[in-house]
Amino acid sequence: MDFEPRATRKDITGALSSPEFFSYGVEAYEACKKRSLTSDIIVEQKKVQEADLVMFQFPLYWFSVPAVLKGWMDRVLCQGFAFDIPGFYDDGLLKGKLAILSITTGGTADMYWKTGVSGDFRYFLWPLQHGTLHFCGFKVLAPHISFAPEFASEEERKGMVASWAQRLKTIWNEEPIPCSPPWYFGQ
């Protein structure tokens, strides 16, 4: 996907609401209400609107999404479409939908244990799952993490894909995680 990640004034196709002082957030919100956002954003918003479950599949870059996916979040999940004030967290505009992060890492599971990011401490997931997805009203399923496929054998890689395929068979029966601090930071 070659999505444009940069949030700029080109995202607003009509007249600016405050041309004398450009604020991306304000202008995107107004453009969203007036349906004058640029077409690549609208196309993505339609996909989200039609989805019951949105899966984010990405390699972990600096304990977060790669910039191209960050740009998707910055531009597509704008005020008026994904949230409003009020209208966030449990009242987010995308409530009723599910989301899941499916992540591949560069480092091995062992490395993440050593640096304090393990099954018990999921610090890096907070801004994405809670600060972004839950903020927009999504319920979030437990993330699916495939550790270091690049350093795994062909056999191990097949196992990773198989376990993901297996999980998908019953994913509609899963309960969302509790999006609260203990889930992220341990006791």
Place this chain on the structure above:
Amino acid sequence: MDFEPRATRKDITGALSSPEFFSYGVEAYEACKKRSLTSDIIVEQKKVQEADLVMFQFPLYWFSVPAVLKGWMDRVLCQGFAFDIPGFYDDGLLKGKLAILSITTGGTADMYWKTGVSGDFRYFLWPLQHGTLHFCGFKVLAPHISFAPEFASEEERKGMVASWAQRLKTIWNEEPIPCSPPWYFGQ
């Protein structure tokens, strides 16, 4: 700044190390060692190399950096330049340098208190300060957060700039923060 945020094979100017299976991390590492990274990355790496203190000034987008700055991190802070394995955290290749995040927010300080992001709980800073900057060897100064300048009066905005200017006068005397879980997640 119109920096390209997307990490792609165009970042490698010479022959690929494993053309049959493209891995961005592997290829960027090899290209860094052979000095065959694309020029916009090299230009930025030189700036970092010459700096004693790197200041990241940005508006908070989804509890993180905007995509254009995420892409700067993804592409500029590559293995071989910013870290190696081994050669990370206190042994990161950029050790001896300082970094600081100077952030403007959309929401007011009050909103961040209500959503659990306050002076005592700095969850969202972990991936940036610890997982990225400290990983590369930077010592990190306490972040400078200017809340909701868009909703502030002209007078208040001037006060925000003045307090930043005041802080910069003695910034070289500051001690880095302890980059450990209690700083981020409270007691």
